[in-house]
Amino acid sequence: QKEVEQDPGPLSVPEGAIVSLNCTYSNSAFQYFMWYRQYSRKGPELLMYTYSSGNKEDGRFTAQVDKSSKYISLFIRDSQPSDSATYLCAMSDTGGGADGLTFGKGTHLIIQP
């Protein structure tokens, strides 16, 4: 069983829709949860950072962590074509990734104009 599972997609939705992206994990020691966005042929860019369980909102983006279910989500409201990218969840038990981050394989998201 892989440590972090993420549906690779592609996930295609119309512009303006609410997008839900998810990851499940098996390591209960994970406490720090991140979402990165990666455009084609570019490096990952941090979108959201959450410590432990709960919700965090930043503009059109909301991150949710449910440690009891070992499940994290990223919601994108009012999706735009510029949101088309691969979204990677990442996790760590030691914070910013002192021992490296553990990533999901990424979900490829397409927002149709």
Added chain:
Amino acid sequence: DSGVTQTPKHLITATGQRVTLRCSPRSGDLSVYWYQQSLDQGLQFLIQYYNGEERAKGNILERFSAQQFPDLHSELNLSSLELGDSALYFCASSVGTGRGEETQYFGPGTRLLVL
């Protein structure tokens, strides 16, 4: 632009060869991390250096080695290259040791193709 620079952008080489990838962290960052991204394995942590010292190791092969120099730039050396080493190699940096709520900033990557 994350402030992390990587050279070269692309590298094409043959099996059995050795290559060196270079990374300059963001100004003020002391930690450098190396990751490998392939289609089948996703993004995998290789190794971390903090202020010149190796701090953590991930799934790094014995044929691979890295170091961080006094000016904090880092190099990843890949030797006896195999076809399966073809991948994107990313460098990331963070301000401290990586503990707590510290962000890793990723560079644009080096695309390695082994023929």
